[in-house]
Amino acid sequence: MVLFSQFLFVVLWKCCIAEINTEVAMIGDVVQSMQRPTAIVATVCWSPVKKNQFLRFRSEEDEGDDRISMVQFIDPETVPEINEHEQFLLFLVDMSCNNISRYFERSSSKNHFRTPFRWLLVVDSTVENDENNVPNVIAHIDALPDSEIVVATEMGNNTYILSCIYRVGPSTEWLAEPYGAWKPETRLQIDKAIHTQSLALRRLNLARYPISICYVLTNNDSYNHLTDRINDHIDTITKGNFLTTNFLLDFMNATQSWSFTNSWGYKVNGSWSGMTGYLERNQVEIGGSPMFFTSERAAIVDYVASPTPTRSKFVFQQPKL
Ligand SMILES: *[C@@H]1O[C@H](CO)[C@@H](O)[C@H](O)[C@H]1NC(C)=O
Numbered sequence: 198m199v200l201f202s203q204f205l206f207v208v209l210w211k212c213c214i215a216e217i218n219t220e221v222a223m224i225g226d227v228v229q230s231m232q233r234p235t236a237i238v239a240t241v242c243w244s245p246v247k248k249n250q251f252l253r254f255r256s257e258e259d260e261g262d263d264r265i266s267m268v269q270f271i272d273p274e275t276v277p278e279i280n281e282h283e284q285f286l287l288f289l290v291d292m293s294c295n296n297i298s299r300y301f302e303r304s305s306s307k308n309h310f311r312t313p314f315r316w317l318l319v320v321d322s323t324v325e326n327d328e329n330n331v332p333n334v335i336a337h338i339d340a341l342p343d344s345e346i347v348v349a350t351e352m353g354n355n356t357y358i359l360s361c362i363y364r365v366g367p368s369t370e371w372l373a374e375p376y377g378a379w380k381p382e383t384r385l386q387i388d389k390a391i392h393t394q395s396l397a398l399r400r401l402n403l404a405r406y407p408i409s410i411c412y413v414l415t416n417n418d419s420y421n422h423l424t425d426r427i428n429d430h431i432d433t434i435t436k437g438n439f440l441t442t443n444f445l446l447d448f449m450n451a452t453q454s455w456s457f458t459n460s461w462g463y464k465v466n467g468s469w470s471g472m473t474g475y476l477e478r479n480q481v482e483i484g485g486s487p488m489f490f491t492s493e494r495a496a497i498v499d500y501v502a503s504p505t506p507t508r509s510k511f512v513f514q515q516p517k518l
């Protein structure tokens with residue numbers, strides 16, 4: 198009996214490999230093309246045979262190259278908790294699964310559409326989508342320029358067209374970058390720009406989208422002298438950074454949207470004041486004035502580079518002779 202079931206398995210394996218292999222091979226090729234170690238979290242409605250094929254396939258393809266380190270199959274009701282190795286994770290989704298929209302909503306609320314996660318969405322002819330190949334079920338998801346979502350759309354004849362989709366801001370129109378095409382004869386033909394330019398450079402043009410920045414001014418008159426160098430010993434650090442951040446917005450073709458406050462922000466009775474409050478309430482995207490790193494703020498603020506060296510000094514008055 199045991200022998201018989203093994204025999205059956207081998208027969209099944211042989212019979213179906215030629216038939217389904219294209220999708221499995223396509224997924225393997227796309228993951229390889231990302232040139233990063235990858236752990237796959239797969240939400241697919243595949244038969245056990247196809248799942249098995251996928252596991253077998255990638256271990257054969259990866260001979261001597263452990264780019265795909267793990268594959269985990271989950272059902273659409275489960276959105277995984279991720280605490281480590283986020284940079285390796287790729288969410289693979291078969292868009293023809295039933296009731297997949299709730300899975301995307303919960304993933305979105307857990308920020309899984311942000312960096313460093315990656316997505317590969319496999320779309321067949323049963324899935325409704327728009328002219329950019331954006332499937333309708335994710336049309337309302339905010340996948341901003343830091344997201345990395347590859348959509349593989351089946352065009353018939355085992356041919357796939359691949360594109361990378363994102364939107365500049367919440368509810369703005371979807372944009373698509375060509376990623377490549379996959380055919381059984383040629384395998385993956387990747388678009389040149391995908392390899393030669395990083396994601397940040399490809400998505401530099403924010404099409405005049407307003408980026409809101411909060412600055413700290415301790416003196417009311419500083420507002421009138423942000424760029425003219427009058428009283429540049431007052432609120433120096435903000436006046437210096439005001440220029441830098443405006444260059445940044447020009448560089449990204451974004452429009453300026455400024456807020457001003459008179460403090461860096463402290464936690465008072467459970468709510469944050471000042472600039473930290475603006476950041477915590479998501480009223481602004483960037484804190485424009487450099488701010489000291491405190492453990493309390495670090496819990497809610499992401500610090501980037503320090504634009505101004507800061508140090509403490511004791512100053513002694515020279516004794517009178
Ligand atoms: C899928 O959605 C349909 C209606 O939208 C519902 O009746 C069905 O129970 C759902 N299935 C699952 C597994 O949640």
Ligand SMILES: *[C@@H]1O[C@H](CO)[C@@H](O)[C@H](O)[C@H]1NC(C)=O
Nearest residue numbers: 322351352353354355356357
């Ligand atoms: C599939 O390929 C055949 C032959 O190459 C072609 O005649 C047919 O139009 C193709 N079908 C689609 C849907 O691309």
Ligand SMILES: *[C@@H]1O[C@H](CO)[C@@H](O)[C@H](O)[C@H]1NC(C)=O
Nearest residue numbers: 402403404405406449450451
């Ligand atoms: C900035 O965005 C606007 C609106 O999309 C566009 O017309 C303009 O060409 C862009 N400028 C640059 C330098 O890309």
Ligand SMILES: *[C@@H]1O[C@H](CO)[C@@H](O)[C@H](O)[C@H]1NC(C)=O
Nearest residue numbers: 414415416417418419420459
């Ligand atoms: C600065 O302006 C605020 C409100 O506009 C006002 O309450 C405050 O008294 C002013 N401070 C000074 C020093 O003028």
Ligand SMILES: *[C@@H]1O[C@H](CO)[C@@H](O)[C@H](O)[C@H]1NC(C)=O
Nearest residue numbers: 463464465466467468469470
């Ligand atoms: C904090 O809350 C207490 C009690 O509600 C109140 O008496 C106090 O004035 C509040 N402090 C500030 C700075 O709002």
